[in-house]
Amino acid sequence: MASDRIFGLVMAVVALAYIASATQIQTSFLSDPVGPKAFPIGIGIVAAICACFMVLKPDPEPEWPAARTFGAIALSVVVLVAYAYALKPLGFLIPTAIAAGFLSYQIGPKPARAAVAGLGLSAGLYVVFKYALGLGLVPFPKGLF
Amino acid sequence: MDILANLSLGFSIALSPYTLMLAVVGCFLGTIIGALPGLGPSNGVAILIPVTFTLGLDATSALVLMTAVYYGAMYGGRISSILLNIPGDEPALMTTLDGYPMAKAGRAGDALVLSGVASFVGALLATIGLMLLAPMLARVAYVFGPAEYFALYLLAFCTLGGMASNNQAKAALASCLGLGIAMIGVDSSSGMPRLTGGNLHLFDGIDFLVAIVGLFAIAEVFFFIEGHGKGGAVGATLKKVRVPWADIWSTRWTMMRASGVGFIAGILPGAGASLGSFLAYMSEKSIAGEKGGFGTGVPKGIAAPEAGNNSAAGGALVPMLTLGVPGSGTTAVLLALLMTLNITPGPTLFTDRPEVVWGLIASLLIANVVLLLMNVPMVKIFVRILQVPPAILLPGVTMVSFVGIYSLSGSYFDLLLMIAFGLLGYVLRKLDIPTVPVILGILLGGHMEDALRRAMVIGEGDPAYLFSSPIAIGLWVAAIAGFIAPMFLRNVLKKPQRVTD
Known part of the structure; x- marks a missing residue:
């Protein structure tokens, strides 16, 4: 329970940081309709949603060693x-x-x-x-x- | 007869003494790798890639060697399943269900030979299937544009996440992790660095070999430290090995059916050999019914998963070679090998480099015969190798990984990154988050983004272009179904647990 929640929370923060840094990507004059930012931002959003699922619906606790x-x-x-x-x-x-x-x-x-x-x-x-x-x-x- | 002409081209390459020797060496190494607990096919192939590289082999030879290792590891996985009740890799899990009880009943030799023959039948039929199906699929793949490829990549992630894991959110998170890592580095179309945090080492991106070796091999070491190398004792003894003709004959239809089921499961992008052996076992179990005695050590219970598993291994090569989308963890690693060798799998591979494809197929057939010959009389040697204690084996694996990765780039940074991936792999596996989607994400992330961007250029920025062809729509539907359906089927298709003593 707790491990999944903690990991999900960490991943959510990482995903947000990832999105934030993806918005800082410089675009160049050689641009296409999508550009270099959109795909990383999309990944970050999906990751953040999945991480929230992990926080809200955690699996049973794994057996951690001593x-x-x-x-x-x-x-x-x-x-x-x-x-x-x-x-x-x-x-x-x-x-x-x-x-x-x-x-x-x-x-x-x-x-x-x-x-x-x-x-x-x-x-x-x-x-x-x-x-x-x-x-x-x-x-x-x-x-x- | 196109196939025969192509096949003779393949054999003319594969039957040269040097290639033949590589195939034999690969089979031998592969069987050992598969048999050793803690070293599955993905692990084994992953740590051997840098080593192959330093040997300076050309593309065909390297491919022959590694696919021989791949097939060999599929054969070898059954040895530790049957004797130790420890699956050498995930697909071998189903073999423990009947293999170990049979070995405990004093028929370890019979179980090993029977499973060897079942592996042979499965792999042989799958290779024939590959020969027939792959060129056809390659022709279909010619009509694939960027929109179709984007949907196909999505399908691979969805089916992999949907079927291979117990929790959809976790599998999707793992895919995102891999895709996110793949974005690091200089963007190929705009030439701008992305997400490097200013670190110069990251400008080239993260080498997938570093990630693969870290996630598979180094993480395994941490697991063995946690378990203090327990569970290495041989639970069943092997007496005289003879060929159980009666059992082989009585399971002939089981092997055929299981091969068919396994092959189809192998072709599904992202599903792979685990699903193949699982479906083969479950379908045979339901055909046999209550009286079949599955789970108590019956021959059919050994033949079905082994034939299914090896057949799926062959089937998984179909999407990998024709579309560049791997069907399993190990084929993902083989795809990494192809990319390192500068071969781009896909429909053009069949017309531009027929010698690679058909040489590979011919050497698969040869490797298969070699493996059968090697595995029946020499099974005792492999059993002896199995007794190498993990306390010697695992440090050896670590050192080979270090030297292999170091020899690729000569940078400390890659070694540190590999250790970090090892830790990540440990945590992910502890939390039951699959690691194969991470690998797949790192391997395919660049291509997937590329496909999306090219599709948008063609469609002039209109997202509707992604759904503009029937093939693309079909792939999207399959992707969504592949991701959602297992949520409802999970209660029906409950994975059987390992038998405990």
Whole structure:
């Protein structure tokens, strides 16, 4: 109940913001009868109507996980974002081993298996990407060797 | 005989050793992808697209590889349904209803072989149907103008939202989300940036591959973190595998009927394989009646959804190739592949690039035979692969997604966007909001707006032009009916729930 209402409300606000920014689209001299604004505005209106339906007629509440699981998901997102930033400066092998090991630990809390999964995936995928698919991956940070 | 000439052209392309090898590799990969819980056909094809790209394959080869993966995943989905009671993808859900009870009764091998044969029959008949129907539809599609195309896109969103979800408002919201995302970037006809918020990364728009991989693959990882990788244990053991000839013979008419039902369901734009397997199962159940024992592990209950599911997978290729409107989540992903390869599906594809179309059809036939040969004797190998724990599989999928997306554009921004789509996918699926309309919206948004604007240019701004031809009116009626009718049919066509132990 509550989740649907909250999500519907958020989407309604997003839809209104979308409509508002769609009205700001600049039109150019190359114009057609519809123009670049109408379709986005139309989408926004339909989305807002649907969002209102969600607020007014919510479905039964889904089963949300415990707060700890949310923590695990949030932490995984942080790790993935960090991984995205680390990929270029730190090379492929080290960040991949850490990120894969971390995700593995989050899915099944066995530290030894997670460590093996991280190292194995990092080395194995490097070999596949580099030699089978010919991607130009950098294995280690520049200047380390 | 046009078809025979075209088919021999197709086979001359598909039977080259290299293409053949790609088809075999694709079938093998596809079966694994379909079998692994948490990696359905849409997921699998989505993460493989960037990888295929880096292989530098030409259009035909890439298409052969990916459709082999697609058909393979449809076959593979049944393995985890039968042995684990976990559908590898949504269409495989119906197979769990009778497949798992049969496996628990000690007939896992029979169930796997029977479902493999049913898949073969379904896919073969659908491919033949595709061969006959697609060129005809392509000829009809020539008369489609922008007004008809706009109505057709609308029909795809309406039927997808109407049939594939439990709540119309949510499905429509998902479509709007996708369409809204598609609007971001430089407007093609006026050349003005739209809704970018001044962010330079967004001027090119959001790459649909980033969205697809995020919504399907990354979201799956979050689901496995939530479930802590539970439910990976094989619930039924597989003993000696032999061919249950009696069961196959007794279900021959079931397979035929189910293939027909599935094919028609597959052709409907937006309905796809889930509906195909569902309708096939339900119609067979009502034909068999109370005495049929559906749900307790009867052969017909396995043959019907598998034939229907694979037949719908073939049927879904008809609108995708002839009109450029995908019939399911996976064909939406295949459409994304075509667009990345710079092939525009549509009626002109059949006349301009016959080698692509007929090469594809020929390789579908080959892939189908390969899959049958591979799936019956080698089923034990796939069962072994099934036992890879999710704690190793899912991190691997994530890393492949990252490298794949990174290799496409080399930008951090796309990776961050992919993670954001992953989170969005998690929330949407938690709230029972379908994610396939989002993908469809991102893929088709540009075309849909384009069709509308061109129609308005031709009609000189008069909205009545949108309803000016009988085809357009028919499509509009079908769209509205497809969206509204399921609201009333929902109580009649209640989806059966998964059997629990």
